[in-house]
Amino acid sequence: MGNQIKSVGIVGAGQMGGGIAHVCAMAGYDVHIHDVSADGLQSMLATISGNLARQVASGKTTESDREAALARIALAPQIEGLAAMDLVIEAATEDETVKRKIYQQICPILNPEAILATNTSSLSITRLASTTDRPERFIGIHFMNPVPVMKLVELVRGIATEDQTFQSARSFIETLDKTITVAEDFPAFIVNRILLPMINEAIYTLYEGVGSVEAIDTAMKLGANHPMGPLQLADFIGLDTCLSIMQVLHDGLSDSKYRPCPLLVKYVEAGWLGRKSGRGFYDYRGDTPVPTR
Structure with a gap:
């Protein structure tokens, strides 16, 4: 089979799944997307x-x-719509139970030669692979958000991933015009670790009153040249x-330095999850974001 990936199935039509579909279709792959x-x-x-359309307006395409590209994207309301794909990328929510359930549904209908990949940002590839019928054809392909803009893909092999799977995945990512970093299968890989x-x-710096939201973000933008402040x-x-x-890091590496900040826990308990819910460290409900602390 080598590098003969011609069609890509995607499970999960969220931000990540949509972004992956976008870059695959632009690179000439037939893409089928399934979501519940x-x-x-x-x-x-x-x-x-x-x-x-924005890329056309800015002259990028x-x-x-x-x-x-749009003509290459097909919607598959039923998971059976992914049966003929050479590579299936699971981009469901970061929840191991949900991912395992997807693998149980999809493995029986997939071509035995097909590669199954996960876009997880932190879960063990080896452990996820062990719940499938093809651990040697299972690999982590972690795209960064937003996928069309970010140049990096982390490629993570589990303990059972075969060389051929790794090489096929590597060649596939190169055709998407992305840069690969190879990471070992340890919690959160490289970027998120x-x-x-x-x-x-x-968040601890905010929690301990060392600086305000604005002070912390300005400090890191202008003092460390980060394009966006950490909050x-x-x-x-x-x-x-x-x-x-953070919980995956704390549980997986058992080191107190990864203890999630209590203030982060508080915000999540309040349902203040950031931009998507209208409030986080900033309030997004007006015209311009206002710090909430």
Whole structure:
């Protein structure tokens, strides 16, 4: 089979699934997307169409390429719609139970040669692979958000992942015009293992009253040249996601330095999850975001 990936199935029509579909379709792959929500599939298609239109407007692509890319995307309300795909990428919510359930549904209908990949940002590839019928054809392909913009993909092999699977995945990612970093299968891989404790530390800095929301974000933007302050970034990622990755680090590495900040826990308990819920470290309900502390 080698590198003969021609079609890509995606499970999950959220931000990540939609972004992955966008870059795969632009790279010439036939893409089938499955989601339990029919509305989710429709709104994802509208988002992709809008994002492609923006790329046309800014001269990054042409109208005919946009139309061709959209024509390559098919919606699969039933998971059976992914049966013929060479590669299936699961981009469901960061919850192991949900992911396992998807693998149980999809493995029996997939071509035995097909590769199954997960876009998890923190869960063990080895453990997820062990719940499938093809651990040697299972791999972590972790795209960054927003997928069309971010150049990096973390490629993570589980303990059972075969070389051929790794090489096929690697060649596939290169055709998407992304840069690969290979990470070992340890909690949160490379990016989030470094990024999330930094965000957690910024929340501790706020919690301990060292600086205000504005002071902390300004300090890191102008003092460390970060494009976005850590609290603004946490709101963008989603505070529930930040908390779950910190919990994965804390549980998986058993080191107190990964203890989630109590203030992060409080915000998540309040349902203030950041940009997507209207409030986090900033309040997004007005014209401009206002710090909530």
